[in-house]
Amino acid sequence: MTATATHTPVTDEHAPVTSEDSPSAGGLAGLLSSGDHKTLGRMWILASLLLGGFVLVCGLLLHLERADLPGLEVFAGIESFRQVFTLYRVGLIFLFVAPLWIGLATHLVPLQIGARGVAFPRAAAASFWGWLTGAGVLIASWAIDGGLVAGGEQRAVELSLLSFALVVLSLLGATAVLLATMVTQRPAGMSLERMPLFSWSMLVTGAVWLLSLPVLVANLVIMWVDLRGPSAARFGSGQNLFEQVSWVFDQPQVFVFAIPVIGVVGEILPVAFGAPQRRWGLMLSLVGVAGVFSFGADLQRFFNPTAQTTPLYVVSGIVVALVVLGLLGGWADLGRSARRFPRPSGHLAVAMSALGVLVFAAIAGFIRVLGGAVGFLRSFARHNESWQADLDRALAPLDDLRGTMAGAGLLDLVAMAALLGAVAGLFYWSPKIFGRRASHAAGFGTAAILGAGGLLVGLMGLIAGFLGQPERPSTSFSSAGAEVVAVLAAIGAIGVLAGLVVVVIVTLRGGAALGKGASTVPDPWGGHTMEWFAASPPPVDNFGDEPLAPVRSAHPLWDAPAPTTGERGGS
Amino acid sequence: MSEPAAAATELVAPAVAPRRRTLQVGTGFAAAAVLMYFGGLLGVYFSERADFLRANPGQSWIPAGARIELTAPTVMAWTLLLSVVTMQWVVHATKRDDRRHTLIALVVTAMFGVAVINQTAFQYRQMGLTIDGGSLAAPLIYTISASHLALVTVALAYLFIMAVRTLTSPAPSVHLDGMSAAALLWHVMVFLYLVIWVGLFVTK
Numbered sequence: 001m002t003a004t005a006t007h008t009p010v011t012d013e014h015a016p017v018t019s020e021d022s023p024s025a026g027g028l029a030g031l032l033s034s035g036d037h038k039t040l041g042r043m044w045i046l047a048s049l050l051l052g053g054f055v056l057v058c059g060l061l062l063h064l065e066r067a068d069l070p071g072l073e074v075f076a077g078i079e080s081f082r083q084v085f086t087l088y089r090v091g092l093i094f095l096f097v098a099p100l101w102i103g104l105a106t107h108l109v110p111l112q113i114g115a116r117g118v119a120f121p122r123a124a125a126a127s128f129w130g131w132l133t134g135a136g137v138l139i140a141s142w143a144i145d146g147g148l149v150a151g152g153e154q155r156a157v158e159l160s161l162l163s164f165a166l167v168v169l170s171l172l173g174a175t176a177v178l179l180a181t182m183v184t185q186r187p188a189g190m191s192l193e194r195m196p197l198f199s200w201s202m203l204v205t206g207a208v209w210l211l212s213l214p215v216l217v218a219n220l221v222i223m224w225v226d227l228r229g230p231s232a233a234r235f236g237s238g239q240n241l242f243e244q245v246s247w248v249f250d251q252p253q254v255f256v257f258a259i260p261v262i263g264v265v266g267e268i269l270p271v272a273f274g275a276p277q278r279r280w281g282l283m284l285s286l287v288g289v290a291g292v293f294s295f296g297a298d299l300q301r302f303f304n305p306t307a308q309t310t311p312l313y314v315v316s317g318i319v320v321a322l323v324v325l326g327l328l329g330g331w332a333d334l335g336r337s338a339r340r341f342p343r344p345s346g347h348l349a350v351a352m353s354a355l356g357v358l359v360f361a362a363i364a365g366f367i368r369v370l371g372g373a374v375g376f377l378r379s380f381a382r383h384n385e386s387w388q389a390d391l392d393r394a395l396a397p398l399d400d401l402r403g404t405m406a407g408a409g410l411l412d413l414v415a416m417a418a419l420l421g422a423v424a425g426l427f428y429w430s431p432k433i434f435g436r437r438a439s440h441a442a443g444f445g446t447a448a449i450l451g452a453g454g455l456l457v458g459l460m461g462l463i464a465g466f467l468g469q470p471e472r473p474s475t476s477f478s479s480a481g482a483e484v485v486a487v488l489a490a491i492g493a494i495g496v497l498a499g500l501v502v503v504v505i506v507t508l509r510g511g512a513a514l515g516k517g518a519s520t521v522p523d524p525w526g527g528h529t530m531e532w533f534a535a536s537p538p539p540v541d542n543f544g545d546e547p548l549a550p551v552r553s554a555h556p557l558w559d560a561p562a563p564t565t566g567e568r569g570g571s
Numbered sequence: 572m573s574e575p576a577a578a579a580t581e582l583v584a585p586a587v588a589p590r591r592r593t594l595q596v597g598t599g600f601a602a603a604a605v606l607m608y609f610g611g612l613l614g615v616y617f618s619e620r621a622d623f624l625r626a627n628p629g630q631s632w633i634p635a636g637a638r639i640e641l642t643a644p645t646v647m648a649w650t651l652l653l654s655v656v657t658m659q660w661v662v663h664a665t666k667r668d669d670r671r672h673t674l675i676a677l678v679v680t681a682m683f684g685v686a687v688i689n690q691t692a693f694q695y696r697q698m699g700l701t702i703d704g705g706s707l708a709a710p711l712i713y714t715i716s717a718s719h720l721a722l723v724t725v726a727l728a729y730l731f732i733m734a735v736r737t738l739t740s741p742a743p744s745v746h747l748d749g750m751s752a753a754a755l756l757w758h759v760m761v762f763l764y765l766v767i768w769v770g771l772f773v774t775k
Contacts, residue, residue: 179600213604214607214608215611217608225714235710303619
């Protein structure tokens, strides 16, 4: 008898959940004081989705303004436009995508590695509440004429900087908790290379965040100190504020926010095919390589104007594209060992949608670094004017992409890939998160609307870049010649918002069902990782009182069980 | 636990307790973040200083009227170097369940930390450096040194918490993980000061 047999999907959808298995109750007080990683994970997810809706509305307003539709004037002036522009950038990553990953990981990583909880529950709770407070103050500071722009009210700008720092520090706190959990709370046999791909991708992502985002905090503190004086020397002056943090939203750093997409897709596909991932070590290595080449704290354009023509910048874009190509090859290889043809499911559809957008993001990144390569080649050919002229003529369109909407397009593509990946995870792990399976119809709908909308937004950004639209306009916010592109981007943004509404409804319904004691079978998909061993939803200490098996591979639930003492003695 | 999961547990062997040293690992990650934070600050400082000196050959990076004396920073560097020894004394005494030596070493280490805070305050008064928009050096020097001051305070607070946990425990060595974690943060803080001492004050 094998563990696989034990974990064949069963049909008892409404197995009773005892009071012992239920998460600790206590209403609002219970939520506020909870250190349970599952409760915290759900709170991270819900809060980031709601804040994400606000951020996406900001993005939609920007597109509508660029569309220059007759009779529609969204912003009173260029300062307002730039304020919302910076809020959209900051919010997209730090109020939406990153906390969404933190939420999913806080809920799932301990389950996946077989831990009974996170390493520092109170620090995990403090990180969530710190982030939520920081996010609220950050939005409020923008609303009272703050933000990372020139012309803002100084005290409000200071508040924006401090709240932004609080948001980043809180995310770092949650990241450190996750990393410490993965290092110290693994049970016997769960070596790092046996961790599920999602946990591994969060380990890589967390490590890069931990090493790069403190540099962002350093930028913010320098700006704040400079701003506190009677007049800013350089760092605190309005036009320099966003420039100093723009490296986080640009290549290569931006890719780090999409690395967990690989983890989610890498979890869903082997289960869909019913076959373990071949070349496991290579897949883990590719994720690690993507992490290493996504580190961008050293490529700050503000302090090094030639950062985007350095070999490191160019290589990073190429490597990320190659990594995605290698991963696609690895997943295509699953077909050779597949035990079954994947059945259409909501989470699989969203995962495929995420993968599609990620591929486009990698291509966009590759195209953008070619502009850097032009600069690099030009400096290489600086002694030959004829070569330089030839290079200029041949590669001018790529070179001109720098500082254009192409950067915004890439950010949107990466963010949308990350959003779709996180949503795929939300649907796939819905039995663990909500105690019930998310609707497949909702999954198909989300995959179509969110995927198409996200792709449209990102690709229109790229096209606007090729049309020479500046990313951060200084005098006029209209698109002057690319209004159609902006209109299409606005339609895409509406699609993304509609998809997000579906996801929020699924989340709220799931939360309501959980509150009423919903439960389902532990392993509805025939999964192979440790979280499917726990009940759905898992009890407070994840696996109840039962001891766990020593893990012997990356797919422990598909392994044959260890021989019992009697069997071993008899052989 | 539901039925399939319970059935699966019949197949398994007893679990092994998770790895220990949780506090040390967590503090290690926090220390890595702190190192990168100061790496970012110092990177900006050195980059801006190099740009300034390239654009203004012969001029001083430190604005006119400001005095960056080496005496106070050097005394601080030596004070912190001594505290490394006493911090390890704390860890050693904790490991041996030697409550008396743990207490003495903790008090001495904390005194060194407080002395550094005091000397930094003295240095600020002595420097005469103002953030008025006229100099790039001023905001950077204050940001870096004040960040380190904050780190000293955090390290002291962490040490205090671990001291309370250790000294109120019947067996101090049970809290060796926490005390070692506090020592790790302390050593990182000292290392960072040595970098600041050379980068900001010795080479100016």
